Amino acid sequence: MERRSQKRDETHVPVELFARGKVHSVMLVDISIDGVLLQAPNMDLGDGEAVLVRLCGLASAVAHVRWSADGWLGLEFRRQLHPSVKDFTLHEYDGAEQLLGALRDAQAGQDAKAA
Incomplete structure (x- = not known):
């Protein structure tokens, strides 16, 4: 049995997964x-497929699928x-998501005024 080299922390954070040319909204369940x-x-x-994970809309990381089963994905970062991070x-995450939402709203307001 393979041993993990790093401690994993549980969470429930929505993240974006870029795979096969599309963006998917998925739930981050644990992270190391x-x-x-x-x-x-x-x-x-x-297995081995390359994907990109965007964490909290800020940092992105290239990863490879280690396993996939029944709606679950185990990814290893390159x-x-x-x-x-x-x-x-x-x-x-909570504070950052609120800040990003406010920034998106402000940008949308500026775009509407410019149009």
Whole structure:
């Protein structure tokens, strides 16, 4: 049995997964600096397939599918996440999501005025 080299932390954070030319909204269930577990209903990706995970709309990481089964994906990052990215994802998500929403609303307002 394979042993994990890094501690995994549980969470429930929505993230974006770029796979096969499309963006998918999925749920991040746990994270380490080496990889993630995603709940991804109706996705069937092959082992070794390359994907891009966008965490909290800020950081993106290239990953490879390690396994896929029954709406779950285990991904391994090509390069380890910086620990601060993992910590931000775990502890600062709510505030960041509110800030990003406010920024998107402000940009949409500016775009509407310019039109």
